[in-house]
Amino acid sequence: MTLLAPPAEATHSNAPRGEDMTALASARSVIIVRCDGDRFPVLVPTVPVTQVSVRSIGSDVDLRDLREALEDARMGVRFAIVGPERTVYAARAEIRRAGGLDSEIAIRVTERDARVILCAHCRERTPLDGPTGSVVVCAGCGTALLANEHFSRAHAAYLGHKVDAETAP
Amino acid sequence: MTLPALRDGFDLIVADIVERSGGIRSLAFSAPGGEELPGFTAGSHLVVGCGEKANAYSLTGEGLFPDRYTISVLRQEDGQGGSLFMHGLAVGDTVRASRPRSAFAPVNDARLHLLIAGGIGITPILSHARAAAAWGRKAAILYVHAPGSDAHLDDLETVARAAGFELAECSGRAALPQAIAAFLDDRPLGSHLYTCGPDGFMDRILDEARAAGWPEDRLHSEAFGSAALDPGEPFIAALAASGERVAVPAGVSLLEALEGSGRAIPNMCRQGVCGECVLPVRRGRPLHRDSYLNDDERDSAIMPCVSRCLDSELELDL
Numbered sequence: 001m002t003l004l005a006p007p008a009e010a011t012h013s014n015a016p017r018g019e020d021m022t023a024l025a026s027a028r029s030v031i032i033v034r035c036d037g038d039r040f041p042v043l044v045p046t047v048p049v050t051q052v053s054v055r056s057i058g059s060d061v062d063l064r065d066l067r068e069a070l071e072d073a074r075m076g077v078r079f080a081i082v083g084p085e086r087t088v089y090a091a092r093a094e095i096r097r098a099g100g101l102d103s104e105i106a107i108r109v110t111e112r113d114a115r116v117i118l119c120a121h122c123r124e125r126t127p128l129d130g131p132t133g134s135v136v137v138c139a140g141c142g143t144a145l146l147a148n149e150h151f152s153r154a155h156a157a158y159l160g161h162k163v164d165a166e167t168a169p
Numbered sequence: 170m171t172l173p174a175l176r177d178g179f180d181l182i183v184a185d186i187v188e189r190s191g192g193i194r195s196l197a198f199s200a201p202g203g204e205e206l207p208g209f210t211a212g213s214h215l216v217v218g219c220g221e222k223a224n225a226y227s228l229t230g231e232g233l234f235p236d237r238y239t240i241s242v243l244r245q246e247d248g249q250g251g252s253l254f255m256h257g258l259a260v261g262d263t264v265r266a267s268r269p270r271s272a273f274a275p276v277n278d279a280r281l282h283l284l285i286a287g288g289i290g291i292t293p294i295l296s297h298a299r300a301a302a303a304w305g306r307k308a309a310i311l312y313v314h315a316p317g318s319d320a321h322l323d324d325l326e327t328v329a330r331a332a333g334f335e336l337a338e339c340s341g342r343a344a345l346p347q348a349i350a351a352f353l354d355d356r357p358l359g360s361h362l363y364t365c366g367p368d369g370f371m372d373r374i375l376d377e378a379r380a381a382g383w384p385e386d387r388l389h390s391e392a393f394g395s396a397a398l399d400p401g402e403p404f405i406a407a408l409a410a411s412g413e414r415v416a417v418p419a420g421v422s423l424l425e426a427l428e429g430s431g432r433a434i435p436n437m438c439r440q441g442v443c444g445e446c447v448l449p450v451r452r453g454r455p456l457h458r459d460s461y462l463n464d465d466e467r468d469s470a471i472m473p474c475v476s477r478c479l480d481s482e483l484e485l486d487l
Binding site for chain 1: 357
């Protein structure tokens, strides 16, 4: 018997993976949500289709066009969100706030490297072009944040906490 | 012997009776001392002892600090006796009842609650409408009934007028398809649909909604008066833990057979609705006749109160 913890076999992650487009099959109308100018081709059933665009600017996301579309959205609609992870999930969160369910949302992530780090201490959002495990200085409180492998779908951001919180003198 | 559903129940006094059109009678129950009763979620039901058996009845109130429980019972001459028992009660009589049980609750963050009642299925729908009004939720109501059998229409009108709910009515079969289509049309994203009525009626509503692109998680239905099930083929229940083999003859439910062999299976409605008696299946293809398990669960579980087996043997993790 050893007192040492067994080596971690794989890093635990709740980062979104395995998105699919099956929600579109039962659509009566489709709203394609293009994120950050993505042009990935989306195959939709032969139903009325509208397109809106959503764009990340730094750590903010401009959701105005999507919000407008959501105000008029009717039952039977399905959403196809395409683009970089951080913007796609911000759009998904907005649709869910408007009453949409995951069974009505199809997601296609085309790029995952651009991240937003949500500061656990001041809640400011900081962009990070790099993998989890990186350290980034919080745009709000200046704390050096460790970007955790912990993704909040509601915030469309990875959780960051003070990198030396446990070891700083 | 106390029926399982009533073991944690209490005695209630018949406080008021109202006879309504279409052979429907409303009963109000109160606590013996008149004290406040446990509150409940809209769409809840009460199990009431009716002589040797117990029946589930939807509560029609909104559930906030109730001093009375109200139910409405359709008189069924050829039923199993429950409705005749309820129609024989007089003010002042005592009944044994369960606490309210919720199996048809509203989704609180729905943007719009679409409530569709067929006939006596009006009872939980009235509860939903009243609760929606009390909580400031938005609702629209469609009441489908036979001509002249519009029990509780006056109550619906009162609620709808006070809360500003849309209230549509449909009497007679000919107008039904158009009424359903019109009622489902052009609803905002975030709506949820609730229906209660005869099985065929609810199937029709739900199929129509699916065809209009409503996903399953927005559809809610409350089964009542489960149609008499056919006796089914005999089979053997093999119990994996003990190696015991229990014969289930035609006309005897798996639950009854297991109870006959001395096993206490927790159960409640005994009509495939409540989910209480669910058992894990190891081998054999269940013949599902319940309205509780979802498609994912049907490979590995069975409701022994109503369901049987397609094969000659069903192995249970028991």
